[in-house]
Amino acid sequence: MSLLPYIFRRILQLIPTLVFILVVVFVLVRLLPGDPASALIGDRALDADVQRINHELGLDQPLPVQFLYFLKQVATGDLGNSLSLKAPVIDIVAQRLPVTILLTTMAAVIALLFAVPLAFLAALRQDGVVDTVIRGVFQVGLSMPVFYLGLVLLTVLAAGLHWFPVGGYGETFPDRVYHLFLPALTLALSLAAVLMRNLRSAIIGVLGAEYVDFARAKGLKSRLILIRHVLRNALISTVTLFGLSVGTLLGGAVITETVFAVPGAGRLMIDSIYGRDYPMVQGLTLALAVLVSLTFLLTDIVQAWLDPRVAR
Amino acid sequence: MSALPSQALTPALSVRDLTTTFVTSAGRVTAVDNVGFDVFPGEVLGLVGESGSGKSVTLRSIMRLIHAPGVVGGSVLWQGRDLVTMPERELRRIRGAEIAMIFQEPMTALNPVLPVGLQIEENLKAHTPLDRAGRTKRALELMDLVGIPEARRRLSDYPHQFSGGMRQRAMIAISLASNPKLLLADEPTTALDVTIQDQILKLILELKRELGMSVVFVTHDLGVVAATCDRMAVMYAGRIVETGEVASVFAKPRHAYTRGLLGSVPRSGAERTMLLSIDGTPPSLAAIPPGCPFNPRCSFATEVCRTVVPPLDEVSPARLAACHHHDRVAAAGSPVA
Ligand SMILES: Nc1ncnc2c1ncn2[C@@H]1O[C@H](COP(=O)(O)OP(=O)(O)O)[C@@H](O)[C@H]1O
Ligand SMILES: [Mg+2]
Numbered sequence: 246m247s248l249l250p251y252i253f254r255r256i257l258q259l260i261p262t263l264v265f266i267l268v269v270v271f272v273l274v275r276l277l278p279g280d281p282a283s284a285l286i287g288d289r290a291l292d293a294d295v296q297r298i299n300h301e302l303g304l305d306q307p308l309p310v311q312f313l314y315f316l317k318q319v320a321t322g323d324l325g326n327s328l329s330l331k332a333p334v335i336d337i338v339a340q341r342l343p344v345t346i347l348l349t350t351m352a353a354v355i356a357l358l359f360a361v362p363l364a365f366l367a368a369l370r371q372d373g374v375v376d377t378v379i380r381g382v383f384q385v386g387l388s389m390p391v392f393y394l395g396l397v398l399l400t401v402l403a404a405g406l407h408w409f410p411v412g413g414y415g416e417t418f419p420d421r422v423y424h425l426f427l428p429a430l431t432l433a434l435s436l437a438a439v440l441m442r443n444l445r446s447a448i449i450g451v452l453g454a455e456y457v458d459f460a461r462a463k464g465l466k467s468r469l470i471l472i473r474h475v476l477r478n479a480l481i482s483t484v485t486l487f488g489l490s491v492g493t494l495l496g497g498a499v500i501t502e503t504v505f506a507v508p509g510a511g512r513l514m515i516d517s518i519y520g521r522d523y524p525m526v527q528g529l530t531l532a533l534a535v536l537v538s539l540t541f542l543l544t545d546i547v548q549a550w551l552d553p554r555v556a557r
Numbered sequence: 558m559s560a561l562p563s564q565a566l567t568p569a570l571s572v573r574d575l576t577t578t579f580v581t582s583a584g585r586v587t588a589v590d591n592v593g594f595d596v597f598p599g600e601v602l603g604l605v606g607e608s609g610s611g612k613s614v615t616l617r618s619i620m621r622l623i624h625a626p627g628v629v630g631g632s633v634l635w636q637g638r639d640l641v642t643m644p645e646r647e648l649r650r651i652r653g654a655e656i657a658m659i660f661q662e663p664m665t666a667l668n669p670v671l672p673v674g675l676q677i678e679e680n681l682k683a684h685t686p687l688d689r690a691g692r693t694k695r696a697l698e699l700m701d702l703v704g705i706p707e708a709r710r711r712l713s714d715y716p717h718q719f720s721g722g723m724r725q726r727a728m729i730a731i732s733l734a735s736n737p738k739l740l741l742a743d744e745p746t747t748a749l750d751v752t753i754q755d756q757i758l759k760l761i762l763e764l765k766r767e768l769g770m771s772v773v774f775v776t777h778d779l780g781v782v783a784a785t786c787d788r789m790a791v792m793y794a795g796r797i798v799e800t801g802e803v804a805s806v807f808a809k810p811r812h813a814y815t816r817g818l819l820g821s822v823p824r825s826g827a828e829r830t831m832l833l834s835i836d837g838t839p840p841s842l843a844a845i846p847p848g849c850p851f852n853p854r855c856s857f858a859t860e861v862c863r864t865v866v867p868p869l870d871e872v873s874p875a876r877l878a879a880c881h882h883h884d885r886v887a888a889a890g891s892p893v894a
Pocket of ligand 1: 609
């Protein structure tokens with residue numbers, strides 16, 4: 246069975262989502278406290294200056310007009326200029342977003358590398374010593390705030406042992422991966438804990454399924470049964486959870502980028518909100534929202550690939 | 558029906574003292590209690606009993622598919638080797654290759670996320686030297702054999718795209734893939750409507766003749782036993798209560814439970830009414846009555862039945878029964894004679 250029709254259908258469904266994102270981003274940004282003009286020229290700005298700036302930004306127009314103007318901006322890829330960085334928003338996003346994408350992707354990969362083997366170990370020795378230890382360690386990991394964990398790793402592995410840089414971002418790709426390793430690890434641990442817990446119980450459930458017994462009755466090797474029959478079925482629910490965790494992951498990225506001084510979109514977002522950099526916040530929110538819905542699309546496709554019953 | 562196996566033959570499968578216990582909220586219960594029987598080469602043995610009597614657990618115990626904390630004891634001799642104690646590696650070469658099992662529920666026994674063709678071919682990959690092309694060819698043959706139309710197209714289909722009957726056929730195709738010498742068939746037709754049921758039964762019998770397999774055929778339908786089996790073993794509350802050749806058991810049951818079962822077979826023809834049915838329900842495993850487990854439901858029961866467990870003894874040539882009053886039961890005659 247080919248997945249292509251399903252993928253095509255799923256991409257079409259993205260259109261209403263994107264429209265909704267546009268409306269929400271537009272409204273949210275206008276709900277931010279403070280006004281950008283005074284942010285731009287200070288609190289003691291003259292009323293006349295404020296009016297002039299609001300006019301330049303189109304903020305004195307009625308909301309529907311502003312929205313149309315916003316749509317036109319999005320359509321042409323011109324999201325205005327950042328008020329604080331004095332450069333086109335689209336350029337800054339194009340520069341910062343890939344950093345965050347690399348960081349979260351690395352975190353996701355690390356989380357899976359932890360979660361899948363450990364979930365198997367724990368599930369196969371259910372309630373044994375290994376299971377209890379793994380679950381205990383992860384329970385602690387789960388209850389530790391991301392920034393605290395980040396600071397601990399930073400102090401020990403970077404500042405103390407000098408195994409990793411204390412922050413920043415490299416020039417070449419391998420260098421960047423190296424720089425992002427600690428922040429990605431920090432970000433990965435709580436996700437790994439959540440995924441591990443879910444996958445462990447999914448595996449335990451699938452191990453009791455009749456089709457696993459039937460696979461045994463066929464005389465298949467245990468390893469083949471675990472990978473082909475057990476893991477694949479167990480991953481179905483974990484992939485859903487994984488998709489839903491992407492938002493949390495991006496939220497965590499904001500914190501880790503700050504702790505590790507990574508020049509990513511998360512940190513930029515915080516700075517822009519504090520600086521009331523309207524166009525920047527708008528552009529970033531839009532980019533992140535699109536990123537999240539693309540991740541949902543991706544997890545849905547993986548889901549359909551794992552479970553043919555989904556793509557009907 | 559094929560010729561009766563001579564008792565002089567060596568059995569292909571010899572089950573002795575098979576005992577399987579589970580842990581439940583009521584403590585450890587015995588689902589299969591000292592079960593023993595032989596299966597001879599080329600023979601179809603029917604294993605019958607009401608639902609819950611331990612038929613499926615018996616088959617699973619033979620295949621060593623009981624999950625901890627369930628425990629299996631006793632011995633299952635397959636061509637002289639004991640499956641209960643054999644190392645996993647050796648067992649793997651017997652499972653699916655020499656002994657195959659058809660599960661009761663085709664809905665849950667097929668993996669929902671793998672194409673049916675793959676589920677056939679992985680059996681071939683484990684047990685035959687066939688290459689990829691050879692496996693596909695054999696899978697197509699098998700699907701033809703069990704009567705799945707348009708086999709080539711259906712190889713890549715998933716179980717949910719098959720109807721109940723087709724799923725059952727697919728499962729039979731998987732089980733038969735490596736030409737097993739013994740087929741353990743757990744109610745292979747119960748989930749199906751009558752016409753498909755007939756087709757599947759015919760199919761299993763044909764294959765048995767062609768491949769020279771032995772079959773243990775689990776069912777609670779005595780009509781099916783009469784049509785397909787050479788010998789039968791009757792189970793009640795985890796024990797075998799009577800065994801013998803089908804014709805002889807039907808003609809003169811020697812256990813009150815067998816007699817009751819025979820009485821509840823619907824008559825063929827226009828008059829499909831239940832003549833007799835056994836009063837009451839089987840005991841729960843946590844509360845099996847002392848003495849003969851059937852005594853509370855038995856019209857022949859006397860004081861001895863409530864205190865002494867009747868042993869499974871030879872009561873007439875080639876007939877075993879575990880009943881204190883097998884003579885009185887035999888004298889009462891068969892409800893289907
Ligand atoms: N894994 C298990 N744990 C506890 N009890 C079980 C388990 N499997 C089966 N049983 C019990 O064993 C008894 C026999 O079941 P089964 O062999 O499935 O009966 P049937 O003759 O209908 O196939 C039933 O009472 C059932 O509840
Ligand atoms: Mg059963």
